[in-house]
Amino acid sequence: xxxxxxxxxxxxxxxxxxxxxxxxxxxxxxxxxxxxxxxxxxxxxxxxxxxxxxxxxxxxxxxxxxxxxxxxxxxxxxxxxxxxxxxxxxxxxxxxxxxxxxxxxxxxxxxxxxxxxxxxxxxxxxxxxxxxxxxxxxxxxxxxxxxxxxxxxxxxxxxxxxxxxxxxxxxxxxxxxxxxxxxxxxxxxxxxxxxxxxxxxxxxxxxxxxxxxxxxxxxxxxxxxxxxxxxxxxxxxxxxxxxxxxxxxxxxxxxxxxxxxxxxxxxxxxxxxxxxxxxxxxxxxxxxx
Ligand SMILES: Nc1nc2c(ncn2[C@@H]2O[C@H](COP(=O)(O)OP(=O)(O)OP(=O)(O)O)[C@@H](O)[C@H]2O)c(=O)[nH]1
Ligand SMILES: [Mg+2]
Ligand SMILES: [Zn+2]
Numbered sequence: 001x002x003x004x005x006x007x008x009x010x011x012x013x014x015x016x017x018x019x020x021x022x023x024x025x026x027x028x029x030x031x032x033x034x035x036x037x038x039x040x041x042x043x044x045x046x047x048x049x050x051x052x053x054x055x056x057x058x059x060x061x062x063x064x065x066x067x068x069x070x071x072x073x074x075x076x077x078x079x080x081x082x083x084x085x086x087x088x089x090x091x092x093x094x095x096x097x098x099x100x101x102x103x104x105x106x107x108x109x110x111x112x113x114x115x116x117x118x119x120x121x122x123x124x125x126x127x128x129x130x131x132x133x134x135x136x137x138x139x140x141x142x143x144x145x146x147x148x149x150x151x152x153x154x155x156x157x158x159x160x161x162x163x164x165x166x167x168x169x170x171x172x173x174x175x176x177x178x179x180x181x182x183x184x185x186x187x188x189x190x191x192x193x194x195x196x197x198x199x200x201x202x203x204x205x206x207x208x209x210x211x212x213x214x215x216x217x218x219x220x221x222x223x224x225x226x227x228x229x230x231x232x233x234x235x236x237x238x239x240x241x242x243x244x245x246x247x248x249x250x251x252x253x254x255x256x257x258x259x260x261x262x263x264x265x266x267x268x269x270x271x272x273x274x275x276x277x278x279x280x281x282x283x284x285x286x287x288x289x
């Protein structure tokens with residue numbers, strides 16, 4: 001078949017995609033139906049429609065799929081990513097719950113996680129933000145303090161050989177990081193104005209960038225919610241990495257770690273082997289979805 005070809009989605013606009021071909025050229029890919037089921041990072045099989053357009057027939061098997069969901073829909077963030085880079089900042093203030101949820105989603109896909117505390121140059125707010133991340137650092141998640149504006153290099157060693165996806169709330173500096181790490185990227189960034197503009201996202205679609213020293217980075221639009229309705233309760237339990245040694249040790253197989261007797265998780269909390277804070281976060285996730 002003369003028209004068949006494969007490529008990698010490097011930008012996802014919803015109704016259409018930018019697809020990178022093996023010869024480094026770009027083609028516009030359109031999904032077959034109205035519903036788009038592909039994400040940035042997907043490898044796709046296509047049929048060429050014209051010189052610069054192709055129809056996407058299907059995505060090839062994925063090694064991971066990072067997405068969020070609520071009762072109504074799923075939002076794909078990235079396919080085949082090996083690592084999530086969670087970007088928070090000294091300001092604006094960040095949400096603990098969002099961070100936890102994104103970590104659980106990444107764990108469910110077997111992805112590595114790195115947390116970047118950006119805008120470290122705003123030193124007045126730094127100790128507080130650092131303090132708010134200490135419990136995650138204690139769990140073993142790398143927490144890198146840096147200033148994307150001044151020097152993003154501390155992140156580089158973590159990116160080699162990985163397909164990383166930058167995830168975080170709007171205004172944390174994801175696109176600024178992209179511009180610092182990828183010469184010529186020209187990702188749009190925006191000052192967050194104190195009033196009306198806040199909450200608006202500067203980045204409107206995911207885009208994949210290749211790093212000169214190996215590895216790739218996906219920039220994604222800022223998010224305020226990270227629904228996990230697609231995850232089973234066991235996937236959520238396992239997403240709390242420090243729970244893992246105790247899973248399967250409760251008296252009841254279907255223990256929800258709430259008020260059941262002889263619950264290994266609650267015993268671990270009582271013995272301070274699991275922090276109260278993480279246990280509370282777990283309860284919030286499993287009772288709210
Ligand atoms: N002081 C300081 N400001 C920064 C730093 N990094 C980013 N900023 C500023 O923070 C603002 C938001 O940065 P963006 O890179 O657009 O944020 P984003 O996370 O991509 O936001 P969305 O695309 O909306 O999700 C911009 O005004 C940046 O210049 C930093 O290291 N220090
Ligand atoms: Mg952005
Ligand atoms: Zn239990």
